[in-house]
Amino acid sequence: MTTKSGTTILFRALPVMFAALASVLVAQTASAQSTIFNIPSTDVVAKGKGYFEIDFLPQTPGPDVGSSIIIYNPRILVGLAHDVEIGANFPVYHIGSGDPSNFAYFQPDLKWRFFNNDDSGVAASAGIVGNIPMNARDGQLSWAYVYGNISKKVKSGMYGPRFTIGPYGVIAKQDDPVKVGFLGTRGGVLLGYEQPLSGKVSFVADWFSGKNSIGYFTPGISITLPHSGLLNLGYSFGNDSWENSNATKNRYFFAYYGITFP
Numbered sequence: 001m002t003t004k005s006g007t008t009i010l011f012r013a014l015p016v017m018f019a020a021l022a023s024v025l026v027a028q029t030a031s032a033q034s035t036i037f038n039i040p041s042t043d044v045v046a047k048g049k050g051y052f053e054i055d056f057l058p059q060t061p062g063p064d065v066g067s068s069i070i071i072y073n074p075r076i077l078v079g080l081a082h083d084v085e086i087g088a089n090f091p092v093y094h095i096g097s098g099d100p101s102n103f104a105y106f107q108p109d110l111k112w113r114f115f116n117n118d119d120s121g122v123a124a125s126a127g128i129v130g131n132i133p134m135n136a137r138d139g140q141l142s143w144a145y146v147y148g149n150i151s152k153k154v155k156s157g158m159y160g161p162r163f164t165i166g167p168y169g170v171i172a173k174q175d176d177p178v179k180v181g182f183l184g185t186r187g188g189v190l191l192g193y194e195q196p197l198s199g200k201v202s203f204v205a206d207w208f209s210g211k212n213s214i215g216y217f218t219p220g221i222s223i224t225l226p227h228s229g230l231l232n233l234g235y236s237f238g239n240d241s242w243e244n245s246n247a248t249k250n251r252y253f254f255a256y257y258g259i260t261f262p
């Protein structure tokens with residue numbers, strides 16, 4: 001049961017936390033990639049393979065008033081038959097330092113790549129990602145989003161880019177005046193761009209449209225490492241980050257390391 005002081009901390013932190021949700025819903029690998037940074041790609045983990053990743057997202061810069069947020073997000077994915085993958089994220093939001101609050105979530109996900117033609121460089125997939133509070137449940141509601149996407153790889157020499165586009169929609173209800181659920185618009189588009197710069201380094205960028213809990217633009221670089229490893233470094237800009245003089249600085253440095261196994 002949440003104490004009175006715990007409830008006070010929760011309701012002070014929740015609006016900031018949800019406004020600054022840094023899109024930690026899915027995962028990425030180089031050859032078994034589930035996202036670019038934040039948006040789902042059309043790649044899936046190969047059958048019989050697994051993928052583990054750890055994300056680190058400090059709010060940079062911190063807000064003018066209140067405490068900064070740091071997000072730690074371990075995730076795991078498993079490849080199944082027929083180009084299906086399942087997985088889960090376990091993000092933890094650490095808010096403040098003097099009297100810190102922590103919010104943990106279980107985020108199951110399922111993706112099916114239902115079309116893939118290597119010759120034309122075209123692929124398409126669809127999936128669903130959930131967000132279920134693991135603590136502080138007295139003040140929060142669960143939600144999920146569904147999506148479809150299509151990608152096109154431009155086969156121009158060794159370094160042709162790949163483009164990804166598709167719609168997404170949010171499944172959520174806000175029928176409780178006390179609890180906080182998904183904030184903002186309930187759907188939009190997702191866009192992605194991947195540009196190889198060398199054999200092991202690529203420029204990547206993605207965007208969820210909408211001023212909502214997952215609406216971010218994130219550019220950065222992706223570096224392939226030995227032993228099926230991957231390092232991504234980028235910066236996430238909240239779509240409403242500069243909405244007005246009182247806007248929350250929901251901008252994050254985004255770093256993660258992932259590895260495919262066995």
